[in-house]
Amino acid sequence: MKKRFGKRDFILIAVLLAAAFVIWLLISRTKFAKGASAVVTVDGDVYGTYPLSQNQEIPIMKDEKRTNILVIKNGKADITEADCPDRLCVHQKPISMTNETIVCLPNKVVVSIEGSTESGIDSIAK
Numbered sequence: 169m170k171k172r173f174g175k176r177d178f179i180l181i182a183v184l185l186a187a188a189f190v191i192w193l194l195i196s197r198t199k200f201a202k203g204a205s206a207v208v209t210v211d212g213d214v215y216g217t218y219p220l221s222q223n224q225e226i227p228i229m230k231d232e233k234r235t236n237i238l239v240i241k242n243g244k245a246d247i248t249e250a251d252c253p254d255r256l257c258v259h260q261k262p263i264s265m266t267n268e269t270i271v272c273l274p275n276k277v278v279v280s281i282e283g284s285t286e287s288g289i290d291s292i293a294k
């Protein structure tokens with residue numbers, strides 16, 4: 169008896185592939201969740217925590233005034249704009265490794281990286 173490769177087999181394979189994809193997605197998301205985050209503190213208070221895996225632009229406000237703009241791009245955190253007179257924070261290189269910091273002394277803004285930047289993150293992103 170010859171069994172032909174029928175439509176039902178295709179559906180079964182499609183379902184299995186979809187399930188495998190979902191599982192892979194969950195695993196990679198979990199890994200991202202364990203990845204590094206940029207922690208912003210203003211005047212010693214935590215302003216926010218932002219995962220490096222997500223490209224975004226965060227305006228840092230203080231007293232309804234925008235003091236700095238933190239940009240997270242390609243797994244790195246960088247201050248791209250600031251209203252401080254020295255603009256040292258803007259000139260600092262983007263950070264991505266645990267315990268690296270960008271400090272804006274005049275605005276009392278500190279951006280630090282927490283969590284592990286496994287080398288795996290790059291390979292997941294590709």
Ligand SMILES: [Zn+2]
Nearest residue numbers: 250252257272
């Ligand atoms: Zn600054």
